Amino acid sequence: MYRTHTCGELRLTDAGRTVTLAGWVQRTRDLGGMTFVDLRDRYGITQLAFHPGDEVKQALVAQARTLGREFVVQVSGLVTERESKNRNIPTGEVEIVVQELNILNGAKLPPFTIEEETDGGDELRMKYRYLDLRRPSVRSHFELRHRMAIAVRNHLSEQGFL
Template sequence: MYRNKTCGELNLSNVNEEVTLAGWVHKIRKMGGITFIDLRDRYGITQLSFNEEVNPNLFEKANKLGREWVVQVVGKVTERSSKNPHIPTGDIEIIVSKLNILNPSDMPPFTIEDDTDGGDDLRMKYRYLDLRRNAVRKNLELRHRMALATRRYLDERDFLEVETPALIASTPEGARDFIVPSRMNPGEFYALPQSPQLLKQLLMVAGFDRYFQIVKCFRDEDLRADRQPEFTQIDCEMSFVHRDDILNMFEGLVKYLFKTIKGIDLPNFPRMSYADAMKYYGSDKPDIRFDMKLVEIKDLT
């Protein structure tokens, strides 16, 4: 292993331990005869200290490092004289005794910070750099926790997770299919699923009365705020249930996700019939925050 600790786990209980860390050079601060380097991995940041009087060769080597260089260090954990309360490792630093450069780096085209100076196009061009930012990493971690919690909730309620095929025959749905040519059958094509609708209905007919899947779907349609050509959905199907059984089950899922992941207790969801939605809001997905209901005035005409 290139490390025995991560950059986010060390604290005062580790003082005087010799540790090995590996990660990316986040920041360099040169303070005359002392150089401080913030070493970053996905778990956090740890400060490294290089003293010219203690080890001039190592000090000179550290001063040649640049942002986003990948390095491995060995050193002793010590208590910091000037603590940083904003990070979990802010009470300690590493007095480095060995520095190994694993990979140098060109100067990044934008800063790897939450408030980066890179525009959208630039960050998408260098997506592998953008993924190093805390904001993006936290989104992926949130998605991971939501997927785990979803599986746990549905598994406890006897749902089976079943993977359905991604290459299927074209089915009549609301958008155009993405098609994939078949090499084995020239002139014929597969379609990528807009949803696993028919496949999960086959499972219901076969007796698998509770199915779910966190599944990729593909729809060849114009981009809109709520439309993407490729997206992931929590896809479910149930047999032998009434409408309220379905509403209660998945209202419970949303409440469970908010409680488990964010610690938020949601109240019971308000429910509205389709007829009332169309009558009072003229839409089957009304925005009820402003409660601007339609009023019929035909009696006055």
């Protein structure tokens, strides 16, 4: 299965569940033995935790350290409560302790970050428009346009227009 949940829907009530997520790597943090990865899809961000342990877990940690920004990955793991909660995001109370990591696609380092406040100018953002469209503020405009088009189509259909 490609994924069981999206990155924006997991909450503390899901603790103890085994889930599969897929998305882009937002950032990685290597804290000595442990490695943390922020996984992003169009629905939100979820923190992934790679804890050292036996040989299998050491291999996962080593693989996680090779991840770069915008790599596309699929992970399976256990939803657990985070020790240090992040109140700034809806999924900030949970993290996924990764049991399986599958790199679906590698990526070169993007020329700017895919966040609200990007460090690229307009010309650079237009050159790499396919990356800029991943930013939530840009994507929300397309989602609004989509909802408006559906509303217009539904209204015209109800009025008998073909």
